[in-house]
Amino acid sequence: MTDHPKLLVVKDLRTTFATPSGPLPAVGGVSFELGTNETLGIVGESGSGKTVLSRTIMGLQPRRNVEVTGSVLLKGFEVVGASEKEKRSIWGLEVAMIFQDPMTSLNPVMRIGKQIDEILRVRQGMDRRAAKARAVELLELVGIPSPAERYGVFPRELSGGMRQRVVIATALAGSPQLLMADEPTTGLDVTIQAQILNLLDSVKEQMKMSVVLVTHDLGVVATRTSRIIVMYAGRIVEIGSTREVFRRHRMPYTRALLDAIPKVSNPSHSRLVAIPGRPPNLLDLPTGCAFAPRCAYATDICRVQRPRLEPAEESGHAFACWNPLPVAEGALT
Ligand SMILES: Nc1ncnc2c1ncn2[C@@H]1O[C@H](COP(=O)(O)OP(=O)(O)O)[C@@H](O)[C@H]1O
Ligand SMILES: [Mg+2]
Structure with missing residues (x-):
């Protein structure tokens, strides 16, 4: 991707849902940079x-049932x-996104460290050891106490605030x-x-x-x-x-x-x-x-x-x- 002075350029963006009651323009022509x-x-x-x-x-x-028009250029893409x-x-x-409810972004049956690991291995092409070390580093970066031990816990074992920290670590894994x-x-x-x-x-x-x-x-x-x-x-x-x-x-x-x-x-x-x-x-x-x-x-x-x-x-x-x-x-x- 080429170097763009503007990271994001949004032009006349429209998102319209087809609903049983007619077209619903949820986004009606948004432009910004x-x-x-x-x-x-x-x-x-x-x-x-x-x-x-x-x-x-x-x-x-x-x-289905959605029409998007206009333009979203992300680093020229x-x-x-x-x-x-x-x-x-x-x-x-x-680009990565974090949502209000951390449980929608986390897999409830997978250990938190593994979830970060997986992104690092699949997306960043890291090997197992490097990914694990980086995952622990990211958990530490987002303020999870004893990150090496917490690496193996499941999302439900954490408080809401701690879970949102894990979601942030997951989002950061790809260095967006x-x-x-x-x-x-x-x-x-x-x-x-x-x-x-x-x-x-x-x-x-x-x-x-x-x-x-x-x-x-x-x-x-x-x-x-x-x-x-x-x-x-x-x-x-x-x-x-x-x-x-x-x-x-x-x-x-x-x-x-x-x-x-x-x-x-x-x-x-x-x-x-x-x-x-x-x-x-x-x-x-x-x-x-x-x-x-x-x-x-x-x-x-x-x-x-x-x-x-x-x-x-x-x-x-x-x-x-x-x-x-x-x-x-x-x-x-
Ligand atoms: N999948 C969908 N189908 C139909 N309407 C939707 C859909 N998703 C969101 N909307 C409608 O789009 C509008 C904007 O919703 P949303 O972006 O969630 O608002 P906000 O995040 O500002 O609270 C709302 O009227 C919502 O009901
Ligand atoms: Mg909302």
Whole structure:
């Protein structure tokens, strides 16, 4: 593969599921780029298309009842339309993905060390001894205590946090340049969450990877990403540097997401805060802005014409909104 200044270039990506009730556009035309050694956050409420987008970028879709159009260039490799065989050449080696539930990524009946081993032998062509030594090294890297002894345990013998560490070690086995992490800490308690996120930060530095951190919780990406994509109804509605998105966001939906960040003072209670109104029905999206029915600032134009994602400044900050919040109002106090 040739050397590309941009690790990932996504252009007008669309993922549409054929459902009994009609076509469901889960990803409705997404474009963005990602450089090397960058951490990008993808945020949005549940159902906004984050997981489908991530899986489409990886080339992981159900075989049937789905149509993908547009382009995903990963180091110059076109993922859209590639065969399983071609995609297997990048999975694990160029790009790896970790999911919310570690049990879906781990084989419950295989010792954890062997699972890492297998990747090293099959994908990296290591011999048995080298693979075992490297597997123990990776377990140590992700903070598993006594890695040589833990090598032989089964996933069920570990806590949720430890299992997610093993999943990260598995993802790192192929030395990927891009790690996609879909809600990697959702469901873990707050302390373990921070530990796993810190671990991702440190392995990113050590392995010189780019990381895409997908989460419904803007609090998670606040200090750990350089750029943020905000998704609603399968589209990007705001994109910018993390600083811009937090301090000068213009899209009322972004503000609503920020208001929904669990407060440290009362995390369990405030986690219940949701954005008022009903999430959009993707089978019957409104003609105008998909957020308009829930938006306090919506006017007539919002209901009839969909706003485009317009770059506001040279900084790359862009938002799709007819009635953006004034900059001063968008600033967090
Ligand atoms: N295999 C599928 N078939 C039909 N619809 C799907 C499928 N997978 C996801 N969806 C729909 O796509 C939308 C986006 O889902 P998802 O990407 O999982 O959201 P998020 O990760 O942001 O919570 C949802 O409306 C979901 O119901
Ligand atoms: Mg999801």
